[in-house]
Amino acid sequence: MKPFTYERAASPAEAARAAADRPDARFIAGGTNLLDLMKLQIETPDHLIDVNGLGLDRIEETPDGGLRIGALVRNTDLAADARVRRDHAVLSRALLAGASGQLRNRATTAGNLLQRTRCPYFYDTNMACNKRRPGSGCSALGGYSRQLAVVGGSEACIATHPSDMAVAMRVLDATVETVKPTVKPEGARRTIPIADFHRLPGDTPEIETVLEPGELITAVTLPKPAGGTHHYLKVRDRASYAFALVSVAAIVQPDGSGRVALGGVAPKPWRREDAEAEMSRGAKPVMAKLLAGAKPTEENKFKLPLAERALAAVLAEAKG
């Protein structure tokens, strides 16, 4: 690890200001992704701003019947919250399918959304990678791409977003709340729909979200419960403690309509509302629209039929 200075921020706005003043500073929450990357010198901040003491660790009900989840709520606490289990079960299920008990005890809501890809070449500092070193090329194109994206990628990068939680947040229409540093001490607040939060790689795969320098996530808000039955099916190489090859988050209503988002197939949680019009007709027509324009590699084209079968299994489960 490169040496760095460390501070405990006193308020969200001060944390944002401190980060904006130092371009090589990073916020640290659970640390489970950032420290992993710092040990490998993929992330090399010169200053860490600890945001654990900011009181952003509560889950509150919103006036319209939804939930406001503090950015620092641990994945374990979010998955176990009685309201989440009852009304937003897809989120509990997605969280519990990710990482391990130890990691979920530290991992936070904001950190989970911002975790970086698990592309093997991103981790291997000897290899070209546009995301890690812009302009160096993409070793995954024509390389080992089994885990990587089949849709939404670009000539510059085909990495997937590895989060399970984010896929459920997408299907729940969550909103990300932030504070941005401004000349005013209290900063400026804004809300970003989860659909717009993560960017597609295009020719700048190193820019993964719409967050601006110094912008701090303060909360993620869920609208009022969506009803229906909630499903999260994660397909992976072993039964536990592995990232998704394909995952399906779905909410199915009694009349067969519903919502679906996919994990493991794209640079962000993958959802297309036009595909959902086909839900009552089954998995095949949904996937034809949801994965339209897919450009799989020889190594990961298995994800297309796998996603369709996973959704078929979910729809069968929903019928009971």
Place this chain on the structure above:
Amino acid sequence: MATPREIDVKRRTLMAATVATAAVGAVASRAGAQVPAAGPPASSNAAAPTTKVSFIVNGKARDLALDTRTTLLDALREGLHLGGTKKGCDHGQCGACTVILDGRRINSCLTLAVMHEGSKITTIEGLGTPDKLHPMQAAFVKHDGYQCGYCTPGQICSAVAVLAEIEAGIPSHVTADLNGKPPLDDAELRERMSGNICRCGAYSNIVEAIGEVAGRKA
């Protein structure tokens, strides 16, 4: 000639290195690829910034002045000479570094010591003593829940916390009814212990040991 103490240290260093490689190999195989590559060693820098931190380890107040880069794991092992907590992969994949922080199990390798001002930390040394084993330690001995023993401190800390998590009603990936009380069956124990890798493959004995302690509690 090497003194017995030196031989002991060398043996342990060698063992640590072997197990680290094994754990990474097991978890980060290309197919599993949680993290494929090992990183460069931490660069040492005489002028590296330090920060003071105070926390309670196994009931004792400890004050340390640490290079900010020091993980909780290294603070315990190198700073406080509590060598029970093990360094396996150093990337949160193997669970050998599991300790209990403010009542919850965590990977001590993926957190900085300076982030834990005022925290209470329990390591394997704080659970029981050789004369007065914690019931989980005794059950691991009775059921042969290990072979080489390198992952055992992490397994035991994890197991103690797993029973508390089930008791607190925290669901897992295999809990069928999210809104009910999670059952205490083998499937639950296996899923909840999946963050602790054992290269000797003592898994079935580990599940038996935990099950026995859970049964005694019930």
